[in-house]
Amino acid sequence: MAQNSRSADLDFAADLFKAADKMRGGLEPSEYKHVALGLIFLKYISEAFQAMHDQLAQDEFADPEDPEEYLAENVFWVPETARWSHIQQNARSENIGKIIDDAMEAIEAEPTNETLKGVLPKNYARPTLDKTMLGELVDLFSNVKMHDSADRARDLLGRVYEYFISGFASAEGKRGGEFFTPRSVVRTLVEMLEPYQGRVYDPCCGSGGMFIQSEKFIEDHGGNPLNLSVYGQEINHTTWRLAKMNLAVHGIDADIAWDSAGSFHKDAHPRLKADYILSNPPFNNLRLGR
Known part of the structure; x- marks a missing residue:
């Protein structure tokens, strides 16, 4: 059943990408x-926020409008003017x-959303x-109904986000390799190293696919993803922002550094003693295909 659900999610993501690409x-x-x-x-952070908001509203001792309540559950606080319902009403x-733009600014300005500062497009x-x-794009994403459960919403949006990254990389040809490596290659590398637990480091992390696949590897083998710590570095600031959003959508807490000098010239984690080092082959020199 899980496999069927995953296939259905991928079909849904593909249809959504085609619809968005037409626009x-x-x-x-x-x-x-x-x-x-x-x-x-x-859309993702608003879905996660609303699910938590509804849950807190059922608790007489909780305040659903207190940002600290969300920080404790690793959910981003979304100000009222940044919530998807407001965006949808003004589509x-x-x-x-x-x-x-104001919604993105408001989210970054919230003190509890420290990890998103300087990340969101504006x-x-x-x-x-x-x-x-x-x-029309807002309306398209508004029609995505994901209210059956918070976990289901996060998982589906994570697959949609990942599929869109793959789709755009394919459309960009060899330039897409700067931020994306085909899923099959990433999975092969991860399964060769078997990162069950410990610290994983990617010195050229792109949009973060290695980290996402590492956590999936642990889940597929019955392990606990919380036993994995993620560290990375990226030379391209735009790609770094993609990685930060991609990992946030997948619920992965990671220490990703951006430095224009690059990891070969400046180590952003000089004190890190990693258990595994995963890095993409230079796919920016190849044409990507799905």
Whole structure:
């Protein structure tokens, strides 16, 4: 049943990607991916927040509007003007771009969301971005119903996010290899090293696929993902932001550093004694395919 559910999720993600890609118009995949992935992330944290909010509302001793309540459960606090319901209500507004930018700013400004500072995209209001397309994209993601359970919502959105990264990498050709390595290659590398527990380090982590597959490996073998600590480094700031959002969507707490000098010239984790070092082959020199 789990396998059937996973296949259904992938089919759903593929259909969603095709629908979203039709809205791209004249935007290049390298630019459009940040528009789509940023909205998926916003949808994700709003889903997780709302599930927690509903749960706290049932507890007479809890305050569903207290950010500290969410910090304890590793759920991002989402201010009222940044919640998906507000975004959805304004999808057809000519100011939808600014509304989304303000939502991203509000999320980053919340003290309990420290790990998201400087990570979220905030250029939806730029004049060159078609606001009709943006509103249609909001409507598309709004139609994704994931309220059956918090865990199910997180898992499905994680698969959607991962599939979109793969889809955009494929569309970008060899440039896509700068932030993505095919899932089959990542899985092979992880299964060769068998990182059951300990500290995993990726010095060129891209969008974080190695870490996600490492945690899946542990789950598939009956282990506890909490026994794995994740560390990484990325030279490209835009890719670093993708990694931070990707790992947050998958619920993975990771120490990912960005440094323009790169890991070969400057070690961002000089005191780290890693148990496993995983790094992608140089797929940026190859054309990617699914």
